[in-house]
Amino acid sequence: MRLSSLIVPDLDASFAADPEAVAELFEELHVEDVADIVEAAERPLAVQMLVSLGAERAAEILECVEPELQVALVEQLGVERAVPIVHEMASDDRADFITELPEPLKDALLAKMDPEEVADVRSLVAWEDGTVGSLMSTDVLEVPVSMRVAEVIDRVRTHGEEAETVYYVYVLSSTGQLAGVVSLRELILAKPEDPVAQIMREEVKTVRPELDAEEAAQLVQHYDLIALPVVDDRHRLVGLVTVDDLADALAEEVTEDMHRMGAVQPLEDSYFGTGFWTFVKKRAPWLVALFAGELFTGDALEHFDDVIKQATVLVFFLPLIISSGGNSGSQSATLIIRALAVGEVSLSQAWRVLRRELAMGLALGLLLSTIGVLRALIWGDGPGVAATVGVTLIAVVTLGTVVGSMLPILLERVGLDPAVSSTPFIASLVDMMGILTYFSLARWILL
Amino acid sequence: MRLSSLIVPDLDASFAADPEAVAELFEELHVEDVADIVEAAERPLAVQMLVSLGAERAAEILECVEPELQVALVEQLGVERAVPIVHEMASDDRADFITELPEPLKDALLAKMDPEEVADVRSLVAWEDGTVGSLMSTDVLEVPVSMRVAEVIDRVRTHGEEAETVYYVYVLSSTGQLAGVVSLRELILAKPEDPVAQIMREEVKTVRPELDAEEAAQLVQHYDLIALPVVDDRHRLVGLVTVDDLADALAEEVTEDMHRMGAVQPLEDSYFGTGFWTFVKKRAPWLVALFAGELFTGDALEHFDDVIKQATVLVFFLPLIISSGGNSGSQSATLIIRALAVGEVSLSQAWRVLRRELAMGLALGLLLSTIGVLRALIWGDGPGVAATVGVTLIAVVTLGTVVGSMLPILLERVGLDPAVSSTPFIASLVDMMGILTYFSLARWILL
Structure with missing residues (x-):
């Protein structure tokens, strides 16, 4: 249960009785919990809360609520009261928020904002969604390489409040390039009179905004970092991206991968946040494409x-054969798509994967084939049908593992998302090949 | 390309020529990069590197390499040389590492270790895999509530080296309970003479080890934290769990979910790290189970x-019908499994999901049905076949969305992992129902 469900019903009365006590309580709560309360509260009460909490706290809360609510709250606050709050927001959240505003409100707000902040917003919103640039913050602690530890700690004290993180301080060379990094941990452990150049780490992991x-x-995950500095092509520091922003991006990416694997076009919103017809539009194209592909199986049949007319018994095994190819294919595809995503398998290992999946397909195919042959013999379908079913099963399972493993690698090689080779798509491809194998064999063996 | 591929070939010669220069270079590199080099190097060279780098750095490296290599390196080092390195390891990594050791080596090592450390290891290894306890570290910075800010910063200076993180300091009440938390950021920004009780946050998010x-x-993700304190049932601090350990656990969880959805039993190792026959054992059970389920479609047919004998034309549409149900089912299953995992959908919303997916199934079914009917008419299969195909398609697509969405919810409700309702399993179930619907309708309409 969320805290908000306990608090919101009584909030209106409490606020009327003693607004200061409520503000004090909210000061002590985690900002995400306060944001939950703001989300659950009636709109006028939410606005009243933001106003009473002060610009700094209001900015933190605004950073945590959903984009639609951000816009609604600022519309009700009005530009005058919104400007100081927007001023206090973190640079990355501020840029994201301003992109969401409707045109007239956006222009009115930008007109009232500090010109430097406006320039900062404009440079941040220029980065494409899904890039480091779109997630980075420009509120970075940077010091010249000539400083001593005590001076750097002083800088943290005076500028730490606005910084995205104080846990890393970036050291700039006299020409403005990123020369090194020093963690707050190292600063605290070092002697105050040491030059920062002596304790800084020069081997810095950096990323480019694109x-x-x-x-x-x-x-970040491989090196267990809290943040990564972002540099331009001349190695000048342009911002920093933190583990929590990246973790959110990664979780979204995983959701997208899973949806693609399940043949759904990635959603922008949550399950219930997505409208019915939007959903239909996200699901229909893949269903229709797969349906169209599967229409050819009719031609083949x-x-x-x-x-078929001479031996309808063959039809009894058709779903079995088709699904076996599809299942082994979806196993291989799942394994390879995930292995590519986490970097366990690289494109250069395609041949190794192929050899492995080929052997795996033969082994698994042989296993299913044995069961299938036994079943055909027990049903009394005769050795001809049993042989056809047995050989086809080995073929389709192997086809499944090979197609299922190679298609994601092929897609990655040509620069597409391997998850698009969604497992149902592989199943359709393998279905078609399975039918051709099965009935060709049957014609050859039985007729 | 990994750094190690450039460095390892020349390492042996460089080490022989000037071991100190190499050690100095390694000091400057990121520990994960050095660990990559150790993993790629010949075993005797790797041991030589660990010895020459000193216990503290060797411990950091040992924390980063794969468990099998940890064991092999310590076997070659011998207990005497291993003890100081193990002493320097982080408490959580040390416990994990000792669990991996073979019995005689483990006992020999524990016998030489500090008794307090041995007790710490024994308490940590007691926690089940996948719990917070199995990931937590006991190297926590804690201070009494009576301290002033300057004293706390001093404590960070003197004890920070061994701590898992210095970014949070936990404040304990006089009775030993967790009273609050203060971040290094807040400490740096506060006045040195302030009592820590004044600046600490009392509203602390905590977790239990189980x-x-x-x-x-x-x-951690919701509240954008770097670490979470772990407390026992009397609210005493027993350890702390960091965002990087949790992120690793979460990534493993996602991989497991994906594998289960693709009908593969979760692997313990990477794709290439898993042996061929282990792989067969992870894949065969699901394939055989799905195959066995699909055998019943033969009985049905x-x-x-x-x-079938009277209208073989019906067979031409069979793969199309079967796959449409499977595809719509795998879409719904994917959406719901992921929505459950990230908390977008809760069990109490089952009815809302059902109503939604039922409507979605009808809409999508109607769409595919229209295409199917047109195709049947164009093929000249007559209105009877067209009607059978059309009605069946609406039924199987709707069946698919309903079964695909409800099975994960049902599994979660009875306490199983919803991802186990792997999409191929749903496809098998829907296949069976599709066949029954299709041919029952055909018998009724056509015969």
């Missing part, structure tokens, strides 16, 4: 009408 | 032998 956020997230 | 790591990860 890099894919997912790759930056992998870097028509081609074998004579075989 | 909590599922995935839930702790969601908490045999039951309709008369219908």
